[in-house]
Amino acid sequence: MGELKLMKGNEAIAEAAIRAGVDAYFGYPITPQSEVIEYLMVEKPYETTGMVVLQAESEIAAINMVYGAAASGKKAMTSSSSPGISLKQEGISYMAGAELPCLIANVVRGGPGLGTIQPSQADYFQATKGGGHGDYHMIVLAPASVQEMADFVSKGFDLAFKYRTPVMILSDGLIGQMMEKVILSEHTPRWTDEEIIKLSPWATTGKPASRERNIITSLDLDPYRQEEHNIHLQKKYKEIREKEVEYEEIMCEDAEYLFVAYGSSSRIAQKAIKLGREKGIKAGLLRPITLYPFPSEAIRRLSQQVKGILSLEMSAGQMIEDIRLSVDCEMKVEHFGRMGGVIHSPAEALQALEEKIIGG
Amino acid sequence: MTEEIIIAGFGGQGVLSMGKILAYSGIMQEQEVSWMPSYGPEMRGGTANVTVILSDERISSPILTEYDTAIILNQQSLDKFEKAVKPGGLLIYDGNGISHHPERKDIRIYRVDAADEAGKLGLAKIFNMIVLGGYLKVNPVVELDNVIKGLKKSLPQRYHHMIPDNEKAIMRGMEIIYPVKGS
Known part of the structure; x- marks a missing residue:
């Protein structure tokens, strides 16, 4: 059995990320989820596992840093709360289009607009119906306890890499701020460069003579090829609907x-x-x-x-x-x-x- | 057993940390626990409260509107939470700064003058532990051994030298708490 701790939901996400062998966290503080980045800055995983923790200049910068890290096959994540998640929508749509795996945690607060800092579940439409532009979906996980806040980090990354798609943890200020018992999993080492090349042959890991260039983009100006790509995405979402309901x-x-x-x-x-x-x-x-x-x-x-x-x-x-x-x-x-x-x-x-x- | 508790007072009185120590003590006693703080505008206005639930069963809602026990450390919180104690439940309050005392007849009311006592002992920082001691005297939901273990878990190592003082404060709270007549 893993280590037993009393933690806030937000802290559990951060600790679980370190233990899941996440390569990078890019974020920007916002109540009620700031404990995620605060916890990471205190724990300094960059000195132990080598995980990058960076406070970006904005939420938009953070999600685009996730795009870059994910494009090279790394386990990258971000977190925010409602207004910050709205800012990230362009990046999320681009990642869905470019088929990049990543984890985004939304610790929802009341809206619309800047709203309030108290808990809300009013971001359901945004999370499940698209949020950004274009025909895409994220896999959306809804934790109901601090334990699930921790567990859904590695679960989220498993699904993200299985389907090459962004995954969202949709919680709220209540689950983020409350403390409960949590049993933490053992440490999983970060993937080595060799493992990334093997696990994610699509990633931009540096072109060897043995293969064509890997190109990560959401842009294809040929409408017929773009339609083909959309059909492929829809096939993927259908498979997700058939296999991943919980x-x-x-x-x-x-x-x-x-x-x-x-x-x-x-x-x-x-x-x-x-x-x-x-x-x-x-x-x-x-x-x-x-x-x-x-x-x-x-x-x-x-x-x-x-x-x-x-x-x-x-x-x-x-x-x-x-x-x-x-x-x-x-x-x-x-x-x-x-x-x-x-x-x-x-x-x-x-x-x-x-x-x-x-x-x- | 399920004990649903609200602890409420001013920010800086150690309301949240008292709740945390109680929750850790519950874990040491192999109970299920939840700790849900107020973090909204009310807190930024100077008052703080935390809901702590200790149970032998899986805990459902961490948010409640009525409580088995209210531990009250200022007038605003007394005004707000006296009515939220379940009939037959327990209200513990510090009389310091209280002008309108609790009036309900269908609950058990205890007073622990922890602020005054902390001043006398020169232990102002662990005023909240005197209150906690008083509560544990009236309702021993967790054993003292487990509270000490909980303290060790919840306090950073650099404060561990203060554990004997905390223990002393808990013991003192157990001695000075008294039932308010007529409740």
Whole structure:
């Protein structure tokens, strides 16, 4: 078993990055995720594993540094919070187009605009539907605990390199700021130059006489070739949808009503379910672990068992659109969520279930 | 066992670190723990609070609206959280600077005058440990041995020479806490 520590979610991301053999972190501070870069600057992994930690001049510079490092086959990552993630969208779209693996952590805060520094889940659309321009998707992982903040770093890089695509960890200020027990994995050494050439033959590692030049670009002015490239990307996203869906079912066996909630809202939903069951309300929880790909099949299956579904998100209702697309009957699907940095309480969540689904 | 606690006071009183030591003590006792601080504008205005949950089970929501125990270190926090204690629950407060004392009759109320005591002992820095000692006397959710182990885990090595003083402060808190009559 690995080392047991009490850590903030943000610190867990940073420590997990060092242990996962990440080559480079490029970032720019913003509340509520600044502990990621603060932790790395204190731990100084550049003196131990050789991992680069750099505070860029802006979020835009940071994501483009990730592009450069990823193009040479390195494990590179960045993190930010909502307004900073908006700034990174151009770079993310370019990386999706150029098929570059990387990890981006968004510790979401309330918006729109500069908004507030308090937790929110209102970046769901941005994360799962594109965010930047063009027909692309990222794989989006939604941690619900400090342990998952740590675990999803190496998991994210595995998926990023498997599919040559950007992966996002979508958390929020609550998971980022809270401390919980975390069991840290053993150290994985950084890849050697030889391993990178073997694992990522597409990377710009220096051209030997034995192969053609590797070119990393998202630009191809020939529309027919660009269309071919788009078809290839869509094939990749289809494969991701078929193979990489992950979710957790909690107390669904006998559930008559279903919460669908991810990340911190899934924690609040679990307490609401407990409070409900004390009153004889049999509710369960479907927690998407991957938001893209979305667990549509699991929701469709559960929709045949329950009488109604409540989507619980700290937003005006974004994931509910994917839930409604997953359910093909006349099922009652409603949304509840506080906005702008306000966290809904378990009691509010239960009340919403009673009013909008059971009594509605 | 699940104990849901709010600790609230001024920034600089050691509210967050008291919560952290409690959480580490819970880990030493093989409990599940969560520690969720306020980090918003309220904190920048001078008040700080932290929700700590200790449990034998997996912890669901780290955010709560009612608590088994409220540990209160200033008037604003008393005004805000007295009503958030569950019926039958526990409220512990330091009387220093309090003009409107708690009034509820359906909860157990204890007073620990830790600020005054810390001044007398010349241990102002570990005022929060006197409060923690008082709490652990009334509700021994974690054993003292595990608190000392928790202190060792949560304090940086350079402060380990202060552990005996912390222990002394905890013991003193256990001695000076008293129930408020009529609650």
